[in-house]
Amino acid sequence: MNARSPRPTAVPPEALQHPRTTSALRGIKLLVAGYLGLSALTLAAVYLLRGDPAVVNDAVWVRASIVVVSAVLTYLFAAGTARGSRGAYRRLRIVSAVMTAAIAVIIAVPGPFPAWLKVEQGVCGLALAGVVVLANGSRLRGLFAGA
Numbered sequence: 001m002n003a004r005s006p007r008p009t010a011v012p013p014e015a016l017q018h019p020r021t022t023s024a025l026r027g028i029k030l031l032v033a034g035y036l037g038l039s040a041l042t043l044a045a046v047y048l049l050r051g052d053p054a055v056v057n058d059a060v061w062v063r064a065s066i067v068v069v070s071a072v073l074t075y076l077f078a079a080g081t082a083r084g085s086r087g088a089y090r091r092l093r094i095v096s097a098v099m100t101a102a103i104a105v106i107i108a109v110p111g112p113f114p115a116w117l118k119v120e121q122g123v124c125g126l127a128l129a130g131v132v133v134l135a136n137g138s139r140l141r142g143l144f145a146g147a
Contacts, residue, residue, distance in 0.1 A: 011084035011143055020139045025082045028092070028134050032078040035127040036071040042120050043068050059112035067124065070099050074131070081135075081144075089135070089144040096131040103128065 016022070043064045049056045074095050080088025103125035107118050134140065 009086055011086065013084060015143060016082070016084050018139075021143060024134045024137060024140055028078050028131050029082060031127045031130045031134070032071070032075050035124050035131075036068075036075050038120065038124055038127075039064070039067045039071040042117075055114060055116070057112055057114075060114065060117055063106070063113065063117065063121075067099075067121075070095060071124075074099070074128075078131075081140075086144050089140070092131070093135050096128050096135060100125055100128040100132055 016025070046056050046060055046064045050061075074092065077088045077092035077095060081092050103121045106113060106121050107125070113121075
């Protein structure tokens, strides 16, 4: 029988009130909101430019759709993290790191993506890199220890 001691699933609200914590969480929420907004605008642009195969191909449609879904999930994880959810914090760290790496590959590897999408992905990657730095900082790691 595996008798593990239960870990609390949420950080106490008073622990979230420290100025360094609120600053880090505010930064994460702003960066993720920017990532979501830019991703949604990009998908709208892809829709509007769908008639030009030199600008929008099938790979662009797939990538833009995936990025919007990941941005919505990242936003939800950031909101949960700000409420003190250890699970949301863990997911935020994983998704932001994985998407940053995926964006780096999209930019670096020649392929079906036009230059304009690579530039947009670069901006998204910078926002997510900021999330990675803030989420993995000592303050939040210590606060969400065991996440």
